[in-house]
Amino acid sequence: MIKLTMLSSAEKVKGQGVASAYRELVNLVSEHLSDKFDLSINTFRKSDITHYHTVDFHFYLSTFFKKKRGVRVGYVHFLPETLEGSLKLPKIARAVFYKYLISFYNRMDQIVVVNSSFIPKLEQHGVASEKIHYIPNFVSKKTFYPMKNEAKQEVRKKYHIDSDKFVVLGVGQVQHRKGVLDFIEVARALPEIEFVWAGGFSFGKITAGYAELKEIYDNPPENVKFIGIVDRTEMNACFNMADVFFMPSYNELFPMAILEAMSADVPVLVRDLDLYKDILTGYYDSATDNQGFIQKLRELKEDHSAYNKLVQMARSGAEYYSEERLTRIWDEFYHQLVKE
Known part of the structure; x- marks a missing residue:
């Protein structure tokens, strides 16, 4: 069984899509792939794969313990340019955070983007193209469905x-x-x-x-x-x-x-x-x-x-963009990481 750890603080802030995407993936693995993955949330145990959903500083520090983290996977939900117009930060603070964000992504062994159009933008920020993968978001029909x-x-x-x-x-x-x-x-x-x-x-x-x-x-x-x-x-x-x-x-x-x-x-x-x-x-x-x-x-x-x-x-x-299709994609992706 593959030891998969997910690290995220997304659900601490309500009303943002990052939390929704994180919760959907946790549910997918828990409900459909529990026979293949031993899933742990927000622990720093020794793992085969550590999937980073948010860019918290203590998560960043954990990337330096490579042997315990296994394959480090970063989930890219935003880039510096997509944050423009969202938060009012002093110019210096904004510049420091943007530099930190790209540094975080560069600490990853593999990167997952939710939109293929952001692959060239990550490359422009210095992220190696060979480690970037496109896997789209999805939602479960159990959660979102037509009502009578x-x-x-x-x-x-x-x-x-x-x-x-x-x-x-x-x-x-x-x-x-x-x-x-x-x-x-x-x-x-x-x-x-x-x-x-x-x-x-x-x-x-x-x-x-x-x-x-x-x-x-x-x-x-x-x-x-x-x-x-x-x-x-x-x-x-x-x-x-x-x-x-x-x-x-x-x-x-x-x-x-x-x-x-x-x-x-x-x-x-x-x-x-x-x-x-x-x-x-x-x-x-x-x-x-x-x-x-x-x-x-x-x-x-x-x-x-x-x-x-x-x-x-x-x-x-x-x-x-069904849960069934994305289950197959995530299953194959995680298993390929361990094979490599």
């Missing part, structure tokens, strides 16, 4: 949303990078549609643009609800109360929320970004600006044929 209409209506009642409203859901930390201001502008142009944002200020006042965003968060337009950070156990219900998942982010890696929406049969509308094209083409619709978003949402509300087509695309995406 009666259950959906109960969720709407909980959040004081009329049963006949067309509902657009946004998910993520309240940050400029997530396109929250665009979400609000689009909502103002579509007063007949209800807009809901699930997420909050996971990093408090060090969030970039906190004062401006907090003012909007506390005083949204009449057709916008900010429901705060929602526990992951309740997020399936949030997706199911929505007609469309709308993500106007400017920068992402591989958002768990998109997979969660697709798994719940909720159609997806995102900003037209190159990073989605390698991983999600055929499973979503997109626009380049707010006028485009407004036009797309109006069409989805009024054209049942267009709406149903996008639902089918979401279902296809959920099938491709």
